[in-house]
Amino acid sequence: MITRHFIDVENDGNTRRVHYRKAGKGPPLLMVHQSPRSSKEYEALMEKWSSHFTCIAPDTPGFGQSDPLPGHPEIAEYADAAIEFLDALGIQRCAAYGFHSGGIILVTAVKRHPTRITTLAVGGYAIWSAEEMALFSDRYLPEFHPFDYGEHLTWLWNRILEQSWFFPWFATDDAHRLSVANDDPARVDAIVREMLDAGNAYQAGYGAVLRAPRDIPAVDANVPPCLISAYDGDPLQEHIDRLGEMPPTWSAQKVTTPADHQAASLNHLLATETAMVDGLREAGDEGFVAIQTDDFNGLIHWRGDRTANQLILHAPAYAAADEQPAGQIAIDLPGHGLSDNWNGEASTWGPWEAVIAAVADALDTSETIYPTLPDGEPDQLYPDLSPDRFGNYLNMAWQIVRARHMFAPWYQVDTAHAVAFDTERLRPEHLAAEHLSLINASAAKEFHIALQSRQKDN
Structure with a gap:
């Protein structure tokens, strides 16, 4: 089972929160994702x-x-951040794996902290030519901020969609076409959501990778063994020929498929012994609890006072607030926020009640605070926001979060249903947070209907 955790990492008086996924019981393997993704891709x-x-x-x-890291970090800071993360967990040495920009971060970490990594496997390592770097220039990483009417969402969908058609994504000509083009809404949606999580912070991490020196350690460098491999269709496969001379424990190879790359990487990682570690540390005011009922088996995200007596539930299509007062702990309900979705029936109150009771028991709370239901019919309040080929669901959700500040219910746009609103709540940054909560709320309608049935019974 994959579990999820938070931990606080300190450096030079600054504290930053890191979210991580964990699975397995063997020796530690640090896995660093590519940009602009997250650990979910692994x-x-x-x-x-x-x-x-x-x-x-x-x-x-x-x-x-x-x-994010403070200031204007470069690749060295991202490499050091990976080691600081290990320090916070209490890990002295581990094996490591990184794909694309994750590999750049880890190779830099190996050069700066060679005793901390026992062995390294990398999927695709970029060695850009001067002409390629000039092509990237400032166009590859434009600023990404929310706009009042959701214009940023149209750009985002098409940018992510077409990055499988051309590389770089904006070089729309035959010379830069890729052989792995797709228009799969689910694949595009996965990356879109991660870009929405990152916001303009994606520029810093991605930019540091693009600007990073591409110097492989010297032949006589005292570094752990490393395998670099890339498969057919990976735009970095041709870069295998650009690596030049490497340390004797380093090697590179071209393979046919992603499965071949993973198999070669695993065999390489297993060839070096890495010591086991004890239990890993995590934050005390945010995390996940594993809950199992007849209809739900997964992780529930919580944040707040771990000694709280009150359990706070959000309204349908929302998520737990960023900060909770003393004495309160909030959760993301199933199919909302960062929590897992249902694996069974969820349109009656019974399954929700069972999960809430299990969470209250796990977090040791004695009182549950229920939300106020919004006005309106569930079928109209929560239309289908499944990803579609053209990304229309993103713009539909943005229009909903704007309208629900001005009308109740949001779909009744007339004088009789107009409501007073705070103009500050219409700032794009605020709407962006609500928008992400809405598109993540796959069980909003079911929760609304279940709450209605609870109210009738009470």
């Missing part, structure tokens, strides 16, 4: 490799649910 691989390693995959700074 879930399938963690399940495969968890029989060999304790797989530990953090969201790198500024991505996923991890805080």
